[in-house]
Amino acid sequence: MNRRTLLRHAAQLAAVAALGTLPHRTWAALPRPEGWTEAEAALLDGIGDTILPATPGSPGAGSVAIGRFILRMTADCYPPAAATALRQVLARVRAAAGSRNWANLSAAEREALLVEIERRPPANVEGVAPWRHLKDLVLLGYFTSEAGATQALRYDPVPGAYRGSVPLKTGDRAWAT
């Protein structure tokens, strides 16, 4: 290997290393907890994308890997009953989709399906309301993700000052923090 090739390889290695240290910009960086499958994470992504879909100017909750967020939070920050509650929602969604399968439903059909579940949600599991648990985490994970905070909302890390009187124009988005 000549010197030029060596340098090129070194540069490529450095570039790969640099990429490896870039922060993940979605919840996909979170490891999936034990006991949950990638299919379940994907179904949660789809549910998230239905509750908070892509709209002009910002992506949907599914594209920030909301499923990983919901699973990780449920595993790490809630009592065990929350996992049971979450499985009940997923079971209800699968049952409602029936033989057609969630993956094959149109966006409108998915929305109608979830509206129905929200209207008559599964019963509480040891004090955890299954639907509420899932939906609260969809909102938390989405609006605190980079895309949610900076595209769906407005984010200003260093405002520099507080202005107490700012006229709000039609379409102005809320501050993320």
Next chain:
Amino acid sequence: LVQANPITRKCYAFDEATAHFFAKDAEHPYVQEKPFDWIRGYQVGGKSLIWARQTQRWSHHDFEGPARDGFAEWPLTYEELAPWYSHVERFVGISGNRDGVDGLPDGEFLPAWEMNDAERSMAGRIEAAFPGRRVVQGRCAHLTEARPEHLAQGRGKCQSRNLCYRGCPFGGYFSSNSSTLPWAAKTGHLTVRPGSVVESILHDEATGRASGVRVISAATKTVTEYFAKVIFVNAACLNTNLILLNSRSKRYPAGLGNDHGLLGRHVAFHNYRGSLNASLDGFADAYYSGRRPTQPMMPNFRNVAKQETDFQRGYMVFFSAARRGWTRGQGAPGIGAAYKEGLTQPGPWGIYMMMQGETIPRYENHVRLSANRRDPWGIPQLVTSIGYTDNDERMIRDFLAQGRAMLEAAGARDIRATDDRRNPGLDIHEMGGVRMGRDPRQSLLNRWNQFHTCPNVFVTDGACMASTGVQNPSLTFMALTARAARHAVEELRKGTL
């Protein structure tokens, strides 16, 4: 982290990003004879890194009221402390308006933070409906403008980020770390010994004076004694009490200066139990930008010049109005694009109002040393025996009724009043135990914060307070400290200390 810290986790500033600024419950045990949430920070800079930074002067009413009400007598007047308030305010940097309120004197202010449109409207309506009550913008230790004296400290303007509890890289708010410690280091005479646990103050029977401090290394438990002509004991209120109670000598078998059993007695705090939430219609096209470290406040309007209610002393009121964010969607029905778009817009206005009430230092409310429990350094644990009284309960009822009436006058609706029944201590405004006073039989410290009987020891933190006032206390501690330090230097120069 949360499960391991059942007490500390209650503090508003405690989370994963700030946990290193808090003493951990399991590592620093104490005995709660009555429940007391003791929040502590043992790093260099202590609680100055995690304080809420609200800073108001006391008025002459606050210094005179305790004597009028017959429970304590301050040995100094507002007029004596006023120049020291000014001294501290200029150095620290306090934002505020000159409001001309009798019960809340103006200071040396940097530009005030703004009220938002909803708050300005509320302020006007409350003042119109309740003649004599004032709504003013909060005063706080944030640099709204960095003046030469602040730039010289290496500090810059507050950037309105609301990341204060992580320790501000701009020095935008006052902390010991951003301001006074680097300033002291410039003298070349400062030595900082982190990881030192003060065991006691040493007393020399021959001279009748304190001679030094016995310190245990937190890490190695090695004991070291330091000697000095003058000693300031400012370990934060309850730890100051603990050290002094543990400073037992032949002359002072019950703790330094404690000839009358009053050391550790008359501990008081601030009553934060009452709060109200409400909604405010209108102001749909009004918004704000940036994150503000203070909020509108109402100087005490109860029993200011004379006794008027069924409880003694009074309270300050703080409130803020803000538009609700995306969290309003949690628990609300909705699925799909319209639901999402709605949540990306500012929501309706919500109001939060809270009290900061004076509590009366009572002999019964005390701390003492445990007879049989020791901490990991062999120092007796502190026993807390501090509780509310009927006076506090009556004050809460009054605030919740007055708060409701004022919110109604301000046009609010859906008003919900709460008594959170929090334990004493979570206010983190504990004061007293080593109180100042004119009479050596009734107090421990004189008008210069020196022990009556051991004048080369000074206490100028919250432990010295003879009453609590309704104001956030730190500015007063700082003014008392600067005044006492000047006195100590003058006395040393004269050779009388």
